Amino acid sequence: MLVSMHSKKSREEIAKVIREHGYRATPQRLAIYDALHKSGSHPTAQEVHQTVLERDPSVSLATVYKTLQLFVELGLAREMGFRDQIHYDPEVEYHVHLVCTSCGKIEDLHIDELESFISQIEDETEFEITGQRFDMYGLCSDCKREKRDISPPSLA
């Protein structure tokens, strides 16, 4: 099981993908692609916007929203709706999310068996699978530790 496996494409590759689909490779789009990868794990549109602003303070939030949608369409990102917000994931390969319900951190987990597990479902049902989302909710190692350290005294 690998914990991370980010496959960031170069500026040129991204520009190529965008143009091949008939869209324009604007500086904003390239900057947003970079920001998506630099914004920590599974950022929201607003977080991506914050990151882009560091490089180019003129990029608008609306453009970030439109561009992230475009990336999803082009297969450069995946979107995952949570309770309040949509998070974007630059990792498009099948993988599992470990979502910490205490601190909100989301970790990726690549599992070898996942692909065969999924194709098994496809074989045994009449469902044609094109995408997947596998979230595990719970406590990450940090929050588990914190709980151990904090709880006993407060219970006493």
Place this chain on the structure above:
Amino acid sequence: MLVSMHSKKSREEIAKVIREHGYRATPQRLAIYDALHKSGSHPTAQEVHQTVLERDPSVSLATVYKTLQLFVELGLAREMGFRDQIHYDPEVEYHVHLVCTSCGKIEDLHIDELESFISQIEDETEFEITGQRFDMYGLCSDCKREKRDISPPSLA
């Protein structure tokens, strides 16, 4: 693999669960519990509201929202954020969702191997799992059939 396995509790059982947690078993709450089960698969709060209205036209949308939150807290339902809306699932056991990206239908799929798959992840990571969500996106059998019937002519 079972396709459905709804474990609807009786009015009395629900009232008991609610009271045991220190809340009041109001007629609205009981009606909303029924509606949650009668509203088709994985309804939104608004869909549940529509269903409740058939029995009691005075129940407000705000109460439906508050009550569904309460059910999640009591372990009587699970919530799943999608792109635009939160959907509620009265089935709280581990299972897989088959989400049709064409018609929007969500089917439940109970898989024996799922539980061991999940505990395997828990064993191999330092993550303490308390919940899970496994969605498969794609085409359901109906939409697959429709696509077969419609597409060829339109491609000609």
Place this chain on the structure above:
DNA sequence: CTCGATGCAAACGGTTTGCATAATC
């Protein structure tokens, strides 16, 4: 009788949209 629950309407906040301007190809 008390305190939690309801219903209403207003507020909230993430996301989308319309449109004039700017920039890609």
Place this chain on the structure above:
DNA sequence: GATTATGCAAACCGTTTGCATCGAG
């Protein structure tokens, strides 16, 4: 130069909240 993309601000819409009233325990 034609047409798409951007930025701005307003609109949207699902969800939450404040508060007076109601009703469960």
